[in-house]
Amino acid sequence: MSGTPDETHDPARQSWVASANGHPDFPIQNLPFGVFSPRGAGPRGGVAIGEGILDIAGLCTTGLLTGEAARAAEAASGATLNPLLALGAGPRRALRGRLSELLAIGSSAEAQLRPLLYEASDCTVGLPCAIGDYTDFYVGIHHAMNIGKQFRPDNPLLPNYKYIPVGYHGRASSVRPSGVAVRRPNGQTKAPDAASPSFGPCQKLDYELELGVWIGPGNSLGEPILVGQSAEHIAGYCLLNDWSARDFQAWEYQPLGPFLSKNFTSTISCWIVTPEALAPFRIAQPARLEGDPAPLPYLLDPADQASGALDLDLEVLLLTPALWERGLSPHRLSNSNACHMYWTAAQMVTHHTCGGCDLRSGDLLGTGTISGPDAGSFGSILEATLGGRQPIVLETGEERRFLEDGDEVFFHARATREGFVSIGFGECRASIQPAPALL
Ligand code: MN
Numbered sequence: 422m423s424g425t426p427d428e429t430h431d432p433a434r435q436s437w438v439a440s441a442n443g444h445p446d447f448p449i450q451n452l453p454f455g456v457f458s459p460r461g462a463g464p465r466g467g468v469a470i471g472e473g474i475l476d477i478a479g480l481c482t483t484g485l486l487t488g489e490a491a492r493a494a495e496a497a498s499g500a501t502l503n504p505l506l507a508l509g510a511g512p513r514r515a516l517r518g519r520l521s522e523l524l525a526i527g528s529s530a531e532a533q534l535r536p537l538l539y540e541a542s543d544c545t546v547g548l549p550c551a552i553g554d555y556t557d558f559y560v561g562i563h564h565a566m567n568i569g570k571q572f573r574p575d576n577p578l579l580p581n582y583k584y585i586p587v588g589y590h591g592r593a594s595s596v597r598p599s600g601v602a603v604r605r606p607n608g609q610t611k612a613p614d615a616a617s618p619s620f621g622p623c624q625k626l627d628y629e630l631e632l633g634v635w636i637g638p639g640n641s642l643g644e645p646i647l648v649g650q651s652a653e654h655i656a657g658y659c660l661l662n663d664w665s666a667r668d669f670q671a672w673e674y675q676p677l678g679p680f681l682s683k684n685f686t687s688t689i690s691c692w693i694v695t696p697e698a699l700a701p702f703r704i705a706q707p708a709r710l711e712g713d714p715a716p717l718p719y720l721l722d723p724a725d726q727a728s729g730a731l732d733l734d735l736e737v738l739l740l741t742p743a744l745w746e747r748g749l750s751p752h753r754l755s756n757s758n759a760c761h762m763y764w765t766a767a768q769m770v771t772h773h774t775c776g777g778c779d780l781r782s783g784d785l786l787g788t789g790t791i792s793g794p795d796a797g798s799f800g801s802i803l804e805a806t807l808g809g810r811q812p813i814v815l816e817t818g819e820e821r822r823f824l825e826d827g828d829e830v831f832f833h834a835r836a837t838r839e840g841f842v843s844i845g846f847g848e849c850r851a852s853i854q855p856a857p858a859l860l
Contacts (some may be wrong), residue, residue, distance in 0.1 A: 422856040424652075424728050426701045429521040432842045436524045438533045438538065438826045441471030445835070446845030451733070452520050453657070453692035453847070464547055469847065470524055470693050472541050479537035485523060485530050489515035502549045502693065506656040507782035510696070513656070517697050519839070542800075545622035546691040547598050548660075550747040555596055557663055557787035558588040559629075562763040564790040567804045583713050586720075586772045586788075587766040591663075592684040594758055596785065598691045599849045603664055605826060605856040606685035609836045610668040618672060625667035625809060626824040629790040630737050630800030633689050634761055634766045643777040645835060648722040651767035652729075656779065657693035658766075660849035661787045664688065667803055667823070689785070689847035690832070698844060702836035703777060706765055716809030719775060720768045729765035732838065734758055735791060736802070738831040739824075743817040751831060752815050757793040757800055759834075765809035766855045803860065804820035826855045 428434070428449065435442045436449040442584035447469040448452065457467045457474050478498035480486065486494050497545035505513065523530045536669040559565055562582075569577030581587060597603075605626055611618035617769035641647050646654055662684060670682035708727050715721065722729075735758060738751035749768035764772075769786055790800040799805045802823055806812055824830065829852040837843045 424700050424703055426841070429518055429697070430701050431840055432840065433627040434521065436470060437526050438470045438473050438524060439474060441524070441786070444471045444851060445843070446847050447461040447471055448842050448844060449521060449524055450842040450843040451477055451694065451698045453516055453694045453698065453827075454497060454505065455501060455504060455549045455846040456544045456547055459539050459544050460802060464500040466499065466502055467539070468520055469541070470538075473538045474541050474544055474546075475520070475534065476539065477539045480534070480592050483533050484529070485533065486516075486519055499737045501783065503551055503552045503783035505608045506550065506635060506637050507639075510653055512754050513695060514697050517695065538628040540760065548596065548689070549691060549693050552593040552596050553781050554784050555590050555593040555787070557591040557683070557765070557789060558586055558769050558770065559789035560586055560762045560764040561791040561792050562762055564800055565805065567799065570802070571808050578748045583709075583763070584717065586769050588769070588773070589678045591787065595684055596689060596694070597851070599688060599690070599847070599851065601851060602854045603686045603688065603851045604854045606666055606669070606681060607759065607856050607859060608666060608669040608681045611672040611673055621859060623666035623668060624823070626663040626853065627694060627802045628737065628824065628830045629663035629665055630735055630755060630757060630792070631661040631663050631790055632733075632788045633659040634769065634786040634788065635659065635693050636770070636782060636786065639780040639782050639784065642779040643747070646722055646770055646774045646776060646780070648725060648767055651770040652696065652725070655688045655696055655766055655772055655860045656782075657695045658846070659693060659697065660690040660834055660846050661788055662688040662788070662830065662849055663852065665801070686851075687787070688849055688851045690846045692847045694844070694846055699731060699836060701838050701841040702732050702759060704730050704732045706730045706817060712730055713798045716768065719766075720771060721765065725767045726763055729767050730762065731759040732836065733800065736833045736835070737798075738833070739821070739823070740820055740829040741817070742816060742827040742833070743819055744815060747817060749816050752813070754802070754805060754813070755797065755799055757791050757798045759791055761791050761793055762788055806840050824853055826853050
């Protein structure tokens with residue numbers, strides 16, 4: 422079971438990669454998988470360890486791996502990690518266990534592995550998978566309430582919300598790794614008092630603080646993934662910024678949902694943080710409110726309810742050009758937690774497939790915006806500024822109702838539990854470039 426801490430989580434274990442010890446994101450207890458390109462060379466699979474990246478293809482040639490671990494490493498040595506994700510939890514766990522031994526202080530493999538270790542700062546880290554399909558959910562209940570209130574003050578949650586993990590099929594082609602700038606989109610907007618819409622740059626550009634869920638083996642068409650089996654199909658997690666053009670969204674979203682308001686870019690953190698790494702930070706799915714319906718039986722699994730949620734702190738920071746020029750710190754827009762999901766990742770997987778839809782290795786699910794209950798924990802600027810009515814004031818005296826060109830948004834995630842070493846996700850950041858000139 423991915424849910425049980427083992428020797429790979431031992432807080433006493435340290436790495437001979439010195440930068441890993443005390444690293445906020447990538448201590449030896451994390452070992453996330455990704456795809457990196459050393460300077461002047463092509464992309465290949467790697468493992469983040471402190472400020473370093475271990476080349477998995479190189480590791481395959483050392484003779485240090487056998488059995489399932491060797492199988493997983495072979496699958497992780499190419500330009501995408503889809504083959505690794507397809508193998509499922511067993512080989513992935515075996516590789517993690519062996520990596521933990523090999524990278525620990527005292528490992529006799531240190532001299533053999535040192536030449537396979539790259540400085541992350543000398544590498545480009547890209548998308549870990551070829552993403553076939555991307556689906557975005559809406560399971561952050563405080564976000565759904567806050568947004569619903571703006572549109573329907575008396576009736577913020579639609580009647581389906583507590584029965585269905587609501588989602589829609591997103592756009593995989595425009596998912597980009599952290600660090601790639603986002604171009605402000607052009608599109609249609611219709612002001613409430615205008616007779617007809619206009620075309621031009623988005624005026625209400627927003628971020629959405631989400632988790633991404635990577636699909637492991639997946640299912641065949643027509644063969645649903647039962648909720649008790651869903652955990653086996655979750656290969657890991659990342660941070661996801663589902664950039665949103667709120668003015669386009671308001672005009673286009675009925676009757677079929679968001680389209681250009683969401684499809685111009687989505688930014689993800691590059692490292693796949695595995696369910697194994699997150700085992701110490703799993704918590705029970707928070708109890709539903711008095712009077713809420715129980716999930717329908719096909720979405721209800723005792724083990725999933727007992728440990729299907731994550732205690733994961735989430736943070737959103739904003740750096741404007743003026744803050745940067747004056748050497749000031751980024752402004753913290755939000756501090757939320759992944760526990761504010763009304764549905765678990767396993768329930769999302771099961772609902773997605775219950776009608777027979779096939780999920781494939783390397784598909785990406787978004788959770789939807791994860792807001793907390795209070796101001797200061799909202800996962801979008803639309804919530805933080807009450808739809809743009811109440812601006813955020815920065816240390817420079819600047820105001821923001823929505824994002825402006827040159828702004829840079831950072832997401833961080835941090836899992837913490839007493840008796841364990843904290844791990845993080847690495848950064849999910851992007852700056853905003855002006856919209857392309859209109860024809
Ligand atoms: Mn979203």
